[in-house]
Amino acid sequence: MQISPQESDQLLRGIVIPPRPSIMLALLEAQQCNDPEPTKIADIICQDVGLSAAMLKTVNSPFFGLPQRVSSVPHAVVLLGVDNAVQLASNLALRNTLSYQGNYHVERFWDMAALDAQVTAFLATQLNLSIREQAYTFGLFQNCGIPLLLARFKHYRDTLDLAYASRNKAFTTVEMERHGTQHAAIGYLVARCWYLPDTIAQGILTHHDATLFSEPSNEISDEVRTLVALAKLAEQIAHGFLNLPRDQEWPRIGRAVLDHLHLMNDEFEDLGDAIQQMLEQQGQE
Structure with a gap:
């Protein structure tokens, strides 16, 4: 793609x-x-x-x-x-x-991206996947188009709130309707411009694609799907612990994500407990 x-x-x-x-x-x-x-x-x-x-x-x-x-x-x-x-x-x-000093929303974005990267890499290690470094990079940069859009559009913060709250429209659809562009595509172009690995670039481009797991394409490698699955799982666990907006896509793709990673519900819960313990430990330091 x-x-x-x-x-x-x-x-x-x-x-x-x-x-x-x-x-x-x-x-x-x-x-x-x-x-x-x-x-x-x-x-x-x-x-x-x-x-x-x-x-x-x-x-x-x-x-x-x-x-x-x-x-x-x-x-x-x-x-x-x-x-x-x-x-x-x-x-x-x-x-x-891609950080803009003095922009509170951008600084908060990168704080969350760093946490997502750490949790994504941790999940890769726990699942014995040999892509820990790629998982960290993808977790950090999957949404790297967002700070560029925050800097470009005055009301993009409102767009993010609408996209997170939307149950009927895809995140990127809300962005396209309001701004004529969207963060997954911008992030992909950033990754290409910076010569990040193609698996990272493809994951960034497709991480809001509702068909990624239900209708696998030969154009997208299994590693790309695994990176997206790990990041989706990391976000679901970390954001839940921190009472941040949940991914509205999870109810639709959560089961497919767990199936792709060969996880049963109890294994998912055990991973969530382990990550929450680490989050508590990190908060105490």
């Missing part, structure tokens, strides 16, 4: 996708060297104080499950491994690129 250049131009009217941050390019270049040194990767990350702080906060989350608390970026790189450290730092750098 792709978006044509003509569709892209129409969807992006007045919306500018920021370029990839330079620190991400430096990290990728260092990673591509034969046997990249952890100290070099750590030195690049440490050049950005905000990125360093965000990385330490993330890896010390209970959801990351590291055997010991991390006190420095070099320590984090050693524990995570170079590839995982580069991916995490790149994700956080891209997140910062």
Whole structure:
């Protein structure tokens, strides 16, 4: 599934996708060297104080499950491994690129996106799926079109409230009716512009597609569906615990999501209990 250049131009009217941050390019270049040194990767990350702080906060989350608390970026790189450290730092750098200081709604959005990413990755680990890093990236960026739309449209916050409350219309349909564009398509274009993996881009584009599980397409890989399923499950659990708006799509697709992940209802409840315990622990720190 792709978006044509003509569709892209129409969807992006007045919306500018920021370029990839330079620190991400430096990290990728260092990673591509034969046997990249952890100290070099750590030195690049440490050049950005905000990125360093965000990385330490993330890896010390209970959801990351590291055997010991991390006190420095070099320590984090050693524990995570170079590839995982580069991916995490790149994700956080891209997140910062789409943050707008002083915009309360955007800052709150990224706080929730970070939690969704952690829970999505935790679920991948609990289900013995070898896509933990991809799950984290997808959980963080699945809704990355939203901050761009918040910055572009004065009343987009109202649109979000309407979309979350709608029981008869798809989330993206509400957006299209009010603004002529929608966050899943914008997020897909962001992912393509930033050279994120195709599975991440396709997941972003299709995560509100009601037919994703009921009418599987050969154009969409099983990994894409798994990433979307993990993120849907993470959102359902985390948002319920925090008394945030629930995904109105869950009553229609919840059973299909659980079936795709081969989960029975009692297993779903056990996962929910484990995540809620971690959320409580995180809130106490």
